[in-house]
Amino acid sequence: xxxxxxxxxxxxxxxxxxxxxxxxxxxxxxxxxxxxxxxxxxxxxxxxxxxxxxxxxxxxxxxxxxxxxxxxxxxxxxxxxxxxxxxxxxxxxxxxxxxxxxxxxxxxxxxxxxxxxxxxxxxxxxxxxxxxxxxxxxxxxxxxxxxxxxxxxxxxxxxxxxxxxxxxxxxxxxxxxxxxxxxxxxxxxxxxxxxxxxxxxxxxxxxxxxxxxxxx
Amino acid sequence: xxxxxxxxxxxxxxxxxxxxxxxxxxxxxxxxxxxxxxxxxxxxxxxxxxxxxxxxxxxxxxxxxxxxxxxxxxxxxxxxxxxxxxxxxxxxxxxxxxxxxxxxxxxxxxxxxxxxxxxxxxxxxxxxxxxxxxxxxxxxxxxxxxxxxxxxxxxxxxxxxxxxxxxxxxxxxxxxxxxxxxxxxxxxxxxxxxxxxxxxxxxxxxxxxxxxxxxx
Numbered sequence: 073x074x075x076x077x078x079x080x081x082x083x084x085x086x087x088x089x090x091x092x093x094x095x096x097x098x099x100x101x102x103x104x105x106x107x108x109x110x111x112x113x114x115x116x117x118x119x120x121x122x123x124x125x126x127x128x129x130x131x132x133x134x135x136x137x138x139x140x141x142x143x144x145x146x147x148x149x150x151x152x153x154x155x156x157x158x159x160x161x162x163x164x165x166x167x168x169x170x171x172x173x174x175x176x177x178x179x180x181x182x183x184x185x186x187x188x189x190x191x192x193x194x195x196x197x198x199x200x201x202x203x204x205x206x207x208x209x210x211x212x213x214x215x216x217x218x219x220x221x222x223x224x225x226x227x228x229x230x231x232x233x234x235x236x237x238x239x240x241x242x243x244x245x246x247x248x249x250x251x252x253x254x255x256x257x258x259x260x261x262x263x264x265x266x267x268x269x270x271x272x273x274x275x276x277x278x279x280x281x282x283x284x285x286x287x288x
Numbered sequence: 289x290x291x292x293x294x295x296x297x298x299x300x301x302x303x304x305x306x307x308x309x310x311x312x313x314x315x316x317x318x319x320x321x322x323x324x325x326x327x328x329x330x331x332x333x334x335x336x337x338x339x340x341x342x343x344x345x346x347x348x349x350x351x352x353x354x355x356x357x358x359x360x361x362x363x364x365x366x367x368x369x370x371x372x373x374x375x376x377x378x379x380x381x382x383x384x385x386x387x388x389x390x391x392x393x394x395x396x397x398x399x400x401x402x403x404x405x406x407x408x409x410x411x412x413x414x415x416x417x418x419x420x421x422x423x424x425x426x427x428x429x430x431x432x433x434x435x436x437x438x439x440x441x442x443x444x445x446x447x448x449x450x451x452x453x454x455x456x457x458x459x460x461x462x463x464x465x466x467x468x469x470x471x472x473x474x475x476x477x478x479x480x481x482x483x484x485x486x487x488x489x490x491x492x493x494x495x496x497x498x499x500x501x502x503x504x
Contacts, residue, residue, distance in 0.1 A: 112329045113412055113440075114433030141413055141443075145436045164443065166382055166413035194440075195411060196329055197357060197382035216432035216458075217330030220361045224329075224410075227357075227380065242432075245461065 088202050091170035095205025106188040108204050111212035113194035116238040118146045119270045121189050125153045135185035137176045139168040139193045156180055167198035170205055200228040210234040215243040222256035229261040241269040304418050307386035311421025322404040324420050327428035329410035332454040334362045335486045337405050341369045351401035353392045355384040355409045372396055383414035386421055416444040426450040431459040438472035445477040457485040
């Protein structure tokens with residue numbers, strides 16, 4: 073059973089990577105900078121994207137692709153900010169893939185955006201294997217997930233360009249050792265790490281400075 | 289791509305179900321009551337199992353199978369309680385399956401236990417599709433995952449026998465509307481729901497009363 077699984081997996085990954093590269097070509101041609109936000113349920117991906125969208129209003133033309141297993145909760149939240157949004161429901165799939173992004177891109181008016189954020193399905197395992205074709209990939213984690221969550225899921229951190237450690241205001245209350253999380257991150261994947269409390273607008277500007285403005 | 293995926297999925301699911309039924313037969317023959325605990329990262333599955341194991345000490349002979357992508361953090365936590373534990377590392381897989389449980393059962397001294405708890409991989413999507421062969425399946429969710437998490441992942445709640453809503457002490461602080469979660473649960477899957485704050489030992493006894501003692 074496992075052998076069959078693996079050989080098919082290989083073909084799927086190769087096919088996915090091919091489409092991901094094509095997605096990236098299409099976006100680059102239109103000079104659109106794109107970011108894939110991964111992370112578990114409740115890590116705060118949607119709110120973080122909302123806060124970024126708010127701050128980029130009038131400065132960048134943002135589009136967002138929102139992935140969820142079902143429903144349009146996150147889509148409705150982003151839509152309120154007056155930017156282009158496409159909702160992807162994966163049904164039973166635990167991650168977005170390049171093929172789904174290919175279709176979502178077709179629904180966007182690419183001439184009307186210069187920055188594309190993708191909110192992946194809430195999951196720290198599956199999205200790691202599927203490149204979407206974005207320029208950057210990052211993980212949003214929350215201190216509420218416990219201080220062992222990084223070393224339990226090393227792959228997604230290794231393939232990411234940045235990590236946002238969110239809800240830092242809850243660390244003390246929940247007796248979560250942030251140093252332990254940061255040590256694990258430094259050992260497993262010494263990438264750029266941002267500390268945020270998106271709800272209370274802390275750390276957002278520093279993150280945007282690095283993600284958006286320092287690129288220009 | 290999606291078509292290939294689906295047809296292979298069907299075979300995998302059928303094969304899994306066959307092994308799951310066999311696992312259940314083996315456990316029933318030994319008069320072992322078994323429970324599959326599913327739920328997202330940081331929902332509190334391990335602590336809940338620890339609290340149950342503590343309370344059953346001297347009353348039931350408990351064994352635990354712990355699933356994680358990598359590492360033995362949860363295994364070590366359970367081991368301290370002096371019960372039989374088997375650790376399963378799935379590598380890259382986002383769920384346990386019946387085949388992995390089949391192997392884990394072989395490692396347990398089944399004559400030395402009468403109650404088996406399985407802690408599934410932290411994920412609200414993938415484990416739903418893979419029966420393990422346990423008598424009961426349940427989901428542990430945390431208020432920190434947000435009040436839209438149930439309607440975003442209906443399947444896992446539909447296939448479960450019970451739901452534990454954990455970390456209820458954080459609801460007010462995090463401004464999470466528990467009524468919204470309970471309404472969604474009642475609409476999507478009107479199962480037995482237990483409210484717990486495992487860290488502060490709240491609601492555990494009521495849950496054990498239903499899960500273990502009312503069965504005897």
